[in-house]
Amino acid sequence: KNQVEQSPQSLIILEGKNCTLQCNYTVSPFSNLRWYKQDTGRGPVSLTIMTFSENTKSNGRYTATLDADTKQSSLHITASQLSDSASYICVVSANTGGFKTIFGAGTRLFVKA
């Protein structure tokens, strides 16, 4: 069964600290993996996308990694800011005839001053 699992469910960190969010998936055949940021009361916005051949992708202070062998991805946030408080959603797409896209439940990040 195609699944995307994220951990932790929620995380509280102090402003300026780094953090890493995890995503494990069982989606097959794998096409690509995206990380989305969802601010409270807003729709998700894409941060990064990685295909099978890419193992790292950066977007400012956000760095995503992908290990296609172990089917794991991580999102690392450097020098966190209050505006990083949001949900981060891992989304995996399958290269099937149905063009399936599976969303993880997200990690809720709280950055405290």
Place this chain on the structure above:
Amino acid sequence: EAQVTQNPRYLITVTGKKLTVTCSQNMNHEYMSWYRQDPGLGLRQIYYSMNVEVTDKGDVPEGYKVSRKEKRNFPLILESPSPNQTSLYFCASSLSVPTYNEQFFGPGTRLTVL
């Protein structure tokens, strides 16, 4: 500004009263989709449309209808809403299938069915 708009943003209704949530995009995208987001669950696809007059069921289509008469609009219709349809709804669009294209999401519609 390129965007996906949804209306209304908030809606409280009663069981059985038909309602429509509108969705419009100004990016000339072919693919549009409706999702619902519930606590502890990932976004689940309700219906999607590959182009005008082409719609198909997603993972949770029961109790919903859609139409795609124009490229820019993709309304979600609840003919007889029930309390289990209380949720946060998102409309999204992409140039083509989201497997290969970034989806752009609307701001969401929070629906409560009493």
